[in-house]
Amino acid sequence: MACSRPANTFKTLGGGVPVHYDREPPLFPLGSKGKPASFAVESSFENQLDATMTELWKKCPLGKADIILSAGAFVCKSGQHGQGLAFDLDGIWWGSRLVLAKQYHSDSRAYLGIEAILRKHVGTVLNFEYNAAHQDHWHLDPGTSPGFDSGSRSRVLYLQMALRKLFAQPVKVDGLFSDETRKGVHAVFAALGLATAAEMDTDSKVDKALAKHWMAFLDAAATEGLAALAPTALARAVAPTPLQLLATLHDTLEDELPEHPARKTIERAIENFADHPDIAAVLASSA
Ligand SMILES: [Zn+2]
Incomplete structure (x- = not known):
């Protein structure tokens, strides 16, 4: 296949945090500390990833991470990876604490808190619920712009996961923007003060409020989810x-x-x- 590796490469993101490759068993398997590697992407996308991680360190109670784990960036194949416009994130190490995408079920709050920040900066994010191929990493690419779109299955899935796991709303996670999902949005936006009652008194107004305040919702989801990484929460998580x-x-x-x-x-x-x-x-x- 004709493809050309971008000349631009990086070994660190977010102000010098090393990015390691963790898909090389037996020495560097998924979820290990991986090994230092060089990743090729277009420089505009590297800048987006850099800003993503920098904000994550700022919002995370554990601060700057020690290692970012990746399954790869440029790959000579069709699609965004073949254009140097995609990055697969496996997990992040903060000291001895690892948040691994694959462990979504047992670490859902931290997972969803991280994804909130990813979604603020990168348009296309495919996660655990998207399909079986994305149960062990987040796929990130700039093929779309950040923002909410009720017709985007990956965005609706994230909304439903966050409503359910971070904000205790009884919402089915199916990727379809349903009345039940809208009800969950209404309840959470009211509770968080993201929109006034008058801004949400009809269905179409709720939809508008969601699109308008999506970034504020992601900020709230980040705060809520990343609180799972606060030292007191870590102590609780042990027992x-x-x-x-x-x-x-x-x-x-x-x-x-x-x-x-x-x-x-x-x-x-x-x-x-x-x-x-x-x-x-x-x-x-x-x-
Ligand atoms: Zn990917």
């Missing part, structure tokens, strides 16, 4: 309470078996277990 473990169990069922016929039966069995007086007492004491 989750029984009640938190039960909530994680319910979330995992919901994520992994959304339409599975056995889901209800499993949920009933868990409820019966949780309702046992001895267990109920333990859960109540940890609430």
Whole structure:
């Protein structure tokens, strides 16, 4: 295939944080510290990635990271990677704390907090829920501009994931901009003070408010999600309470078996277990 590697390369992003390649098992497998590498992208896109990471360090309670993990940038193939206009982000190390895209289910708050910042700077972001190919990295490319579009499946998916996991709205994560999604937006925008009641008194006004205040929503999602990386949250994460473990169990069922016929039966069995007086007492004491 005819393709030409961009002359521009980088080894660090966000003010000198090294970017390592972590797709070379057995020594440098996914989720290891990887190995230093040089990544080729067009310089305009490098600048976007640089600004993304710089803002992430500013918003993250852990500050500047130590290592950015990547699955690659320029690849001689069709599409954005073949033009030097794409970057695959596997994860980020802050000291001994790793946020790995692949661990979305167990680390969803930090994951969604990072993605909020990615979305402020880079238009096209494909994530865990987008398809099976993107369950172990974020794909970033400047093929579209940042901003909300209710017809963009990847943007609606992120909105639904954030509404659900960061703001406790009972929204189905299916990529379709539904009335339920709009209701979640209304509730969260009102609670965060992102839009007034008058700005959201019809469906089309809610949609307009969402487009208008999308960046402010991403800021709020970043704050909410990245709080999972605050030192106190880290201490809590070491010893989750029984009640938190039960909530994680319910979330995992919901994520992994959304339409599975056995889901209800499993949920009933868990409820019966949780309702046992001895267990109920333990859960109540940890609430
Ligand atoms: Zn990619």
